[in-house]
Amino acid sequence: MAPEDQAPARRSTLSRRGLLRGGGAVAAAGLSVAALKLPFFSVAGAAQDPATCRATDLSERERRLVISNWTGYIDPRRNPRGTYNTFQDTTGITVEYNDDVNDNAEFYAKVRNQLGSCEPIDRDMIVLTDWMAARMIGLGWIQPLERERVPRLHENLIDSLRGKAWDPDRTYSAPWQSGLTGIAYNAAYVDEVGSFSELLTRSDLKGRITLLTEMRDTMGFMLKVVGAEPEDFTEDEWYDAIDALNRAVSDGQLRQFAGNNYLQQLANGDIVACEAWSGDVIQAQYDNPDIKFVVPEEGLSLWSDNMLVPNLATHQANAEAWIDYYYEPEVAARLAAWVNYICPVEGAREAMEQVDASLVDNPLIFPDEEFLADTWDFMPLDDRQSQQYEGDWSDATVG
Amino acid sequence: MTQAAQAVPETATLAAEPSGSRRRRGRTGYLLMLPATLWLLLFFVVPFYSLVATSLFDASGSDFRGYEMTYAWGNYVDVVEAYWQPFLRSLWYAALATGICLVLGYVLAYAIAFKAGRWKWLLLVLVIAPFFTSFLVRTLSWQLILSDEGFVVDALQFLRVLGPDDRLLATPVAVVAGLAYNFLPFMVLPLFASLDKIDPRLVEASSDLYAHPFVGFWKVTWPLSLPGVVSGTLLTFIPAAGDYINAEFLGSTNQRVIGNVIQGQFIDANNSPVAAALSVLLMVLIVAMVLVYVRRAGTEELL
Amino acid sequence: MPPSADTAATGAPAPAAPDAGPGGSDGGLRLSSLTKRYANGFTAVHDLDLDVPRGSFIALLGPSGCGKTTTLRMVAGLEVPTSGRITLAGQDITDRRAHQRPVNTVFQNYALFPHLDIYENVAFGLRRRKVRDVESKVRAMLELVELDSQARKRPAQLSGGQQQRVALARALINEPEVLLLDEPLGALDLKLRRSMQIEIKRIQVEVGLTFMHVTHDQEEAMTMADTVAVMNGGVIEQLGAPAELYENPRSTFVANFLGQSNLIEGRVLSRSADVTTLDMHGITVSVPTARTHTDGDRGWIGIRPEKVLIGEEGADLDAPGNTVPGGVVSDVSFVGVSTQYLVRMPWGQELQVFSQNTGRTRMFTVGEKVELSWRPEYAFCLDINQDAAAGVDDGETR
The missing domain is CATH 3.40.50.300 (P-loop containing nucleotide triphosphate hydrolases)
Known part of the structure; x- marks a missing residue:
């Protein structure tokens, strides 16, 4: 197991935002717009009822499973003893694994016409970040999981990921991996950057920082900076935070909003500090020990990417077998040892002793309670709020 | 008798053939047009119609609640008010990049057409060679070339063109340079096609008729290459005005162009009516500018 | 040379x-x-x-x-x-x-400026030299080449001959x-x-x-x-x-490229101030010294086909001079104003003879024995070292 051989961290791949977003967005825009109803008539809402928009489960007859996950988010599938092949061998289920999720919003744009009109997307499982999972669950596009078929999920899920407002009992979602959003800096160029307000004001960082393109990550910090709580804020506080962001943009402190190769720029010195995802930083540290991850004074944002079963999936039971399998502590440890994100499975830390002892005490993979005490989550937004705030965000980041 | 009977219908069909084949030719024309017509109908007319429709939806709708057709022409007013800056920026960057491409591309195409001799075709292949790699990869490698610690910035700082804290990446210079680089072949190829057609004896004739080489260029080569100049500038300007990859990778937040706004509205803000209104507006704007330009350039005057 | x-x-x-x-x-x-x-x-x-x-x-x-x-x-x-x-x-x-x-040039295929009309094509040189009174000069020149009515047309709208005249006018106008x-x-x-x-x-x-x-x-x-x-x-x-x-061609190339020539090998017998005497396959012929362009002891005796007279064997041809007997007509082509014969000589060479159809001589037929003669002052003598066929093909390709 040599993590530096490859860069599995899903969020650091060059392709993440650019490739599919760039090329695909235009095509996706054209096609989805084309699929809107003609002629000049209104378009009905996309909300569905998962109880009615569901398919017969063929899992017993068809031992297969179709998954869409983020790029590089699993230990090597060609390894015959890897988690992927072990699952196929023990269950007899053939898994069609697609690493075709590059971006939450872009993936949403790809599937919204089908799921919005109760048509199949030919996937039994998709993996999306909290807020997108929340939106899809809210739209009724996601099937509830059979509780008795995923016992280990409910048994082994770590406490900090339980009780989310958008899915309090984990009826619809199962975290695949979790991560922290904090600050990274390059110690070869600058002193430690201890807080977000430092990041936005220190003159030696001017023009040499980036922020993430994920609204909930960045705006969470901006809300903290203006003294608001991301978990519960008012509209006024939101606009204070947007104003603070606009100031950082207009006075040139901020170089870019980055979604993909920000760590490459951090390594080569184009930027010296940035908002960063923990798994990416661990990966980058293998190559460049000058890159440091900081828990900002404002705290950390904790997020998960969640396994979801979309409407009209035909192999739900197989998907549930997959979920339950990855909630075995030993399997979870093997996965976490490769992808370096936070493992959502209780007991995996103990199992990690056998897999890679050097990772056992890494708080970015197995954070303790104290570490997680400072983490916060972004307030769930209703439909109107999310449209309004995402519009504001888009305007601020696009200028 | 049987032979004669057989012969008659044969001559009859022969005689009938001319008019029949004419009809068939007429039909063949339409048949040949059919695939492209269907293609355009399916992938241009229908989406365009839908795009216009979407741009007139009530902008306060959402996927969750659906979109109401309210013929909200106000969307257009709103987007112009909100986004006139990135609009202007797109056109300005595209115009700058087109100008740079024209100067660089003309010199290059001229050299290839008139001076390259037997290397002509090799050089042309080299001009097209960047197309063998993906547009994104090329733009990303410009990120490396122009990086703050890269040799270009170092050299310019050494020459005092740039101050010690200045940078290229995430500036308008980088965006325009990236646009010019990426669209240069679109300029060079039509220019080359035009220049290559010019009989070198015309240039000789002009110098024989007392024209200094510069005057000869201005009076003969340039006007004869105008069709290439017009199509080259169009082929460069139109995609450059809609491009947002260069702004995304090489620019900063202050260099975002209209393409970024459209993408942001469509994908991040999930606001299809605004995104559609912006798209339609961009299209109309470009078509209008092209029409004015082509008329001004007076291409119909040429040959 | x-x-x-x-x-x-x-x-x-x-x-x-x-x-x-x-x-x-x-x-x-x-x-x-x-x-x-x-x-x-x-x-x-x-x-x-x-x-x-x-x-x-x-x-x-x-x-x-x-x-x-x-x-x-x-x-x-x-x-x-x-x-x-x-x-x-x-x-x-x-x-x-x-x-x-x-210096001005009328180019092959004219090289007229396709984007300018006839008037501007012709005025091009004048405008470059900032000559005054372009209008009247161009008008006069277009009149000279009879194109005054075409002034505002583009070159592509004119016929080949008209384009040719434009090219001429465009060059001439600059004197x-x-x-x-x-x-x-x-x-x-x-x-x-x-x-x-x-x-x-x-x-x-x-x-x-x-x-x-x-x-x-x-x-x-x-x-x-x-x-x-x-x-x-x-x-x-x-x-x-x-x-x-x-x-009076001086080389076999000129002799062949300009019109046609019969070139017959001869050996110099004597040279005098006026005349060079040669032995041409056993027949003595003379060539004026002024038309002898070789110093060697052998040479090509040249005679243009239309200078050769043809007559029946033993006939008294009116050419006092070189008479060559023993020819046999091997080919006859009647071209109206003249008849062209090929006559095979005793030494195997075929000579060309163009005979004006004056009506005074009859036509010969293939196989007839004939006698050839020519006036010595029409003959010329060239360097034997030159290729007798030089310029023949080049001349024919035109």
């Missing part, structure tokens, strides 16, 4: 030149030791000397690749000589660029010291070519400028030019008035 250089340098065959000064070269064009060697080693023009008196009409005649066009382009300034000088109207213009030379014509009639059909030849000649006489005309068409060269320079392999083989070149 010494002969051509000699001839050219002495300027001996000074053609009729209306306003040529004494010596004929002061105001004219002079090329001295002009050489053009290309980077690939090919020598297009080799040490060429040529004197063109002012107001004369010279044709450079030769097969393709003989260097005639390169010579013209060097005069125009479109090609830089490897060595040698070009002098025009007493001034050395070798180092002047094309647009600085008082150059030398007007260069580079195969200007090559693209026209035969009938139009003939009338344009006369037209250009008329204009040349009218404007009195020096014309230098490049062509591979010997008939065109002879019709139009006062002086013809026959070029071959980068040198001038012979220079002179058309009639002189035709009647």
